[in-house]
Amino acid sequence: MPQTSLLTGMLVSSGYNKNLYQSQNQTKVEGYSNAGLCYHDNTLVSGSLEALIHHLVPTMDYYPDMTYSFTFLLSSRLFIHPYELMSKVCHLCVEQQRLSDPQADKVTLYLQCTILY
Numbered sequence: 001m002p003q004t005s006l007l008t009g010m011l012v013s014s015g016y017n018k019n020l021y022q023s024q025n026q027t028k029v030e031g032y033s034n035a036g037l038c039y040h041d042n043t044l045v046s047g048s049l050e051a052l053i054h055h056l057v058p059t060m061d062y063y064p065d066m067t068y069s070f071t072f073l074l075s076s077r078l079f080i081h082p083y084e085l086m087s088k089v090c091h092l093c094v095e096q097q098r099l100s101d102p103q104a105d106k107v108t109l110y111l112q113c114t115i116l117y
Contacts (some may be wrong), residue, residue, distance in 0.1 A: 044068065049079055057092045 036051030037044060047055070056064055056072055076085055 053088050054092065057089055059096055
């Protein structure tokens with residue numbers, strides 16, 4: 001998946017990219033930054049590594065498509081080591097579930113991170 005900037009997503013023949021507008025609005029609603037993702041016909045085409053990792057982590061309102069998860073995990077090895085990816089995913093799970101407090105137990109963290117698989 002090539003990493004592209006938002007500027008290339010705005011340059012379409014019609015002059016207006018509906019998917020880019022939806023992506024920016026979705027960022028405000030969902031509360032996490034997926035502004036680095038580029039869509040074409042409601043299909044994810046490319047994005048920054050950080051945005052793709054954020055898109056991989058499930059939330060209360062969003063669950064990643066199994067095809068996306070498989071494709072990302074298969075191709076992410078070109079850009080990041082698997083142990084680094086898992087570290088970032090676990091860190092995002094902790095942030096999203098607010099498990100960084102002392103009462104959070106490791107079993108809850110494990111269950112949240114295994115949702116991906």
